[in-house]
Amino acid sequence: MTTKQNKAYENVLEKIKNYIERDHLKPGDRLPSEREMAEELQVSRSTIREGLRAIELLGMIETRRGEGTFLRPYQSYQTLSLLSTFIFQDPATKKDLAHTLSLIEQAILFEGATHYQQSITAEWSGHQVNYWKKRGYKQTFQVIIKHINNELLAKIWYLLYAFRLTLNEDNKESEVKQLFERFDQISVTVKNLSSKEDM
Amino acid sequence: MTTKQNKAYENVLEKIKNYIERDHLKPGDRLPSEREMAEELQVSRSTIREGLRAIELLGMIETRRGEGTFLRPYQSYQTLSLLSTFIFQDPATKKDLAHTLSLIEQAILFEGATHYQQSITAEWSGHQVNYWKKRGYKQTFQVIIKHINNELLAKIWYLLYAFRLTLNEDNKESEVKQLFERFDQISVTVKNLSSKEDM
DNA sequence: TATTTTTATTGGTCTGGCCACTCGTACTTT
DNA sequence: AAAGTACGAGTGGCCAGACCAATAAAAATA
Incomplete structure (x- = not known):
């Protein structure tokens, strides 16, 4: 070939x-x-x-x-802070940060809803909604990532997420409740799509 | 000195x-x-x-x-360099590369099909299929990214893509033809979903 | 005018060379 | 015998010059 x-x-x-x-x-x-x-x-x-x-x-x-x-021998993780410096001073990336994060979260939600809907929902259901609200958006979201079991993806997401926190003027963090809703919605959509294909 | x-x-x-x-x-x-x-x-x-x-x-x-x-349509190579070291440090991430790349490409396709379907298709149609086949998957895919106009996203994708080339044993590059097909399929799906919502 | 052919320029790769540096080994020198 | 020295093999750093292949622009042709 x-x-x-x-x-x-x-x-x-x-x-x-x-x-x-x-x-x-x-x-x-x-x-x-x-x-x-x-x-x-x-x-x-x-x-x-x-x-x-x-x-x-x-x-x-x-x-x-x-x-x-x-x-080369491994280097220390100081890279991460250096990295933040660069992204920080780059206006173009700053503007794109929220957008990229949103897209990647969407991808993660989709992947989770497609392949790990059961186990994720199970873990979430293990506690009251208030428990997750208390833990915050980050921890709640990480449940999905944990089940997807992809370290690289987790790193990338975490990087972007952390930087957005750093750069954000208005400190409004995404809502846990919204996260649940979006996940459910995507789950339903995924199911509809796959059942359609079956016909 | x-x-x-x-x-x-x-x-x-x-x-x-x-x-x-x-x-x-x-x-x-x-x-x-x-x-x-x-x-x-x-x-x-x-x-x-x-x-x-x-x-x-x-x-x-x-x-x-x-x-x-x-x-290239984006720069700041320090950022890329640092990002890459960061990613490369951890051997565990290696196995996740293909998966992550796939998810991110999916997200990019989706975003492109949702918001830029017209202009992307237009640019692609500007040449014969053979032209794009000749240019290869990378260049063809970058058309989508260009229209999405998100430098950070472009960087992340390119990084992952380049590393997969480096690390992958099976050298099969994705097919341009498949790319077109997937994009069309997603476009149709997106349209169906949005028209449903209108009802 | 439209098409084909030619030419110049560019990146892709190769050959073969010389230099500077490192290290181990054989050879002095003490 | 021990310490120092000289040497040579191997390595990366860099260079000059060459040919090929792809492209675009100019020239020739239809």
């Missing part, structure tokens, strides 16, 4: 991933040399280097002349 | 920043050609390319053979 004409350096990234898995490389370990990789991948060294530069800027690797290329 | 002997490709990034400021380049504008930059910076073309690859993966630029190198 066709083989999609990836750019060569994208294949390099692919290959590096394979090295990491095959040799169980951990942070700090050395990757094969540029020349070795070029030989094995049958591409030129310059192509290898293009791939390396890309993920170097991403902080995945670290190169030391005379020694080699190494997987 | 100064010092720090930057790697040459980091100076390239600096220089590109200067180009952007000096010439007031906006997203979509063309950068000088690789050969021009090499000449002006007094470095080799391969060095220029290493710098370009780095910020290409970050989503800052886009290269088109025969045409040139262009600023």
Whole structure:
């Protein structure tokens, strides 16, 4: 098949991933040399280097002349606060924050209502409405995310959510009651759609 | 003092920043050609390319053979860089990538079909299907994002998309044709729902 | 005028080279 | 024998120059 004409350096990234898995490389370990990789991948060294530069800027690797290329050790979570600084000072993203958060919450609600409606509702029903109101929107929403069981999604949501809190002038937090209503509504819609398909 | 002997490709990034400021380049504008930059910076073309690859993966630029190198419709590559490190730090998130990407794409499709169905379809119809197939899934999908006009959302999507390319073992890229079909389907569904509400 | 062909420019990739740095090893020197 | 030294192999950093493939603009043609 066709083989999609990836750019060569994208294949390099692919290959590096394979090295990491095959040799169980951990942070700090050395990757094969540029020349070795070029030989094995049958591409030129310059192509290898293009791939390396890309993920170097991403902080995945670290190169030391005379020694080699190494997987970078994990960094501390100070990243998060740095990140907030950048998003903060970027007016464009600030304006888009609410919108993006809304879309992603919508996606999460949909996913939850589609695949985990039972268990989510069950957990919610374990307490009175007042209990959730007291816990707040964040905690209540996180129930959905917990059941979806996707850490990355959870992180992204939490990031956006936290930043919106930071930036928000008017501190009106979303209402727990509304959250329940929206979830139910989506659940119904999803059911209607799927039953329609069955016919 | 100064010092720090930057790697040459980091100076390239600096220089590109200067180009952007000096010439007031906006997203979509063309950068000088690789050969021009090499000449002006007094470095080799391969060095220029290493710098370009780095910020290409970050989503800052886009290269088109025969045409040139262009600023992507969004920038602030620090944000992207930090975001990516953050995400990459945690191996656990790796397994969630495809899922998260899928959810977010779904949300984007939905948003596009709900509020920008006209203009998106219009832009797509401006060319034959083969044109979009040739441009690939990424570019075709970005049409939707462009119309939604949310830089943050665009960044997040591009990040996830790029990383999935990096990490995925099965290289099957989504099909442009399927994209069109899904978009149409969602458009229809959205229309049905809203007309129902009117009754 | 419309279409085809040519040409110049651009990114994509390769080859092969030289340099600077690191590290281990063999070789002095003490 | 121990300490220092010189050397060589390997590595990343960078370069010059080349060819290909895609694109767009200009020129030639119908």
